[in-house]
Amino acid sequence: MEEGGAVLQNSRSDKHLIGGGEGRRHEEFEGNDNSVLRVVETLLRLFPIVLSVTALIIMLKNSEENEHGSVSYTDLSAFRYLVQANGICAGYSLFSVVFVALPRLSSMPRNWTFFLLDQVLTYLILAAGAASMEVLYLAEKGNAATTWSSACGAFGPFCHKVTASIAITFVAVICYVFLSLISSYKLFTKYDAPDITNISKAVHIAAFHA
Amino acid sequence: MEEGGAVLQNSRSDKHLIGGGEGRRHEEFEGNDNSVLRVVETLLRLFPIVLSVTALIIMLKNSEENEHGSVSYTDLSAFRYLVQANGICAGYSLFSVVFVALPRLSSMPRNWTFFLLDQVLTYLILAAGAASMEVLYLAEKGNAATTWSSACGAFGPFCHKVTASIAITFVAVICYVFLSLISSYKLFTKYDAPDITNISKAVHIAAFHA
Known part of the structure; x- marks a missing residue:
């Protein structure tokens, strides 16, 4: 029982050490984590700007007029949706790249916002890409059952540009798949933080009652 | 300096307490976490079985023959893809529901496998749903530029069944969106676990050197 004072004193210095160690360790972890992740994330957010704008411009300028008639991207709902999705993307x-590139500490509302928006954007452009690819497939092959003729026979250059635009969009989709993984990683790894605090609190309480 | 022995002894009993506390706390946390999450996850994995099988059966039985001709789901690539995606789903x-419902502790390789497969499945059925919806839209509205006639005027019941199948598929997509969030939560929250161990190790080392 005469060791009580020493225990109390020790537990207090421990607390200081625990606090300091935890803080440093966390800063180091966040520092390494942030520097690598921020570079990857910034690049993954920069690529889709270039890709989506390219896909958008190719599709916006895509119209053809010949002896068979005229066709423009506005004639097909899937291609209009692709242009809109690329614009939003x-x-x-x-x-988002402006926010991520800033070397400020990330907050939970910001992590949640990016997490949700990244998910929505991924699904949005994937759906646009899939719908457009299906229309392109129908335009190239035609369909006997529905008596839809192959439109790409008559509008070859139009179809080539559509193919290019869709291909570029799918590269942007791949970027967004990885971005949504990164933002979910950034969000959910933060969710153990309260647990660490609880454990170190439990340590102090245990030391006090020893 | 005569308190050194007491400190050492105390740090050892602390270690025991820390170890025990951490273990219990972790078990409690995992227990609560698992019981709620496992029920939600099991339900979210059960629903798509019913939904996908229903969507699959509706589409498989979907063929129509009348004076305009005959049409079957096999005539359109998007609908074939929808059937395949629903089958895989x-x-x-x-x-996966068999593995999740089992009350065993989750391991990292298992978490990684479910995480990756959930993501792939979500993108797979979303793409199938989007492509099929676009074909349905074209079949209902037709398209003037490509001279594709409205097929649903001639094959009304066929289109109704397609609509039902696609709608059910999108409910399965929503289930999978939440499932992929849960599996990324389950995977990435585990990624702080080594950090907790390091902190408690640092605590012991600090206590020994006090």
């Missing part, structure tokens, strides 16, 4: 990527 | 859901 480019805008959001530009907006 | 139902099979994977059945396979």
Whole structure:
């Protein structure tokens, strides 16, 4: 029982050490984590700006007029949706890269916002790419059952540009798949933080009652 | 200096307490975490079995023959892809629900496998749903530029069944969106675990050197 004072004193110096060690360790971890992750994330947010704007411009300028008639991207709903999705994707990527590149500490509301928006954007451009690819497939092959003729026979250059635009969009989709993984990693690894505090609190309480 | 022995002894009993506390706390946390999450996850994996099988059966039985001709789901690539995606989705859901419902501790390779497969499945059925919805839209509205006639005027019941199948598929997509969030949560929250161990190791070392 005469060791009580020493225990109390020791537990107090321990507390100081625990606090300091935890803080440093966390800073180091966050530092390494942030420097590598921030570079990868910034690049993954920069690429889709270039990709989406390119896919957008190719599709916007895509119209053809010949002896068979005229066709433009506005005639097909899937291609209009692809242009809109690429526009939203480019805008959001530009907006988000500014926030990510800033060397400020990330907050939970910001992590949640990016996490949710990254997920939505991934699904949005994937759906646009899939729908457009299906229309392109129908335009190239035609369909006997529905008596839809192959439109790419008559509008070859139009179809080539559509193919290019869709291919570029799918590269942007791949970027967004990785971005949504990174943002979910950044969000959910933060969710153990309260648990660490609880454990170190439990250590102090245990030391006090020893 | 005569308190050195007491400190050493105390740090050893602390170690025991820390170890015990951490263990209990972790078990409690995992217990609560697992019981709620496992129920939600099991339900979210059970629903897509029913949904995908229903969507699959509706589409498989979907063929129509009348004075305009005959049409079957096999005539359109998007609908074939929808059937395949729903089949894979139902099979994977059945396979995964067995593993999740088992009250065993989750391991990292298992978490990684489910995380990756959940993501792939979500993108797979979302793409199938989006492509099929675009074909349905074209079949209902037709397209003037490509001279594709509205097929649903001639094959009304066929289109109704396609609509039902696609709608059910999108409910399965929503389940999978939440499932991929849960599996990324389960995977990435585990990634702080080594950090906790390091901190408690640092505590012991600090206590020994006090």
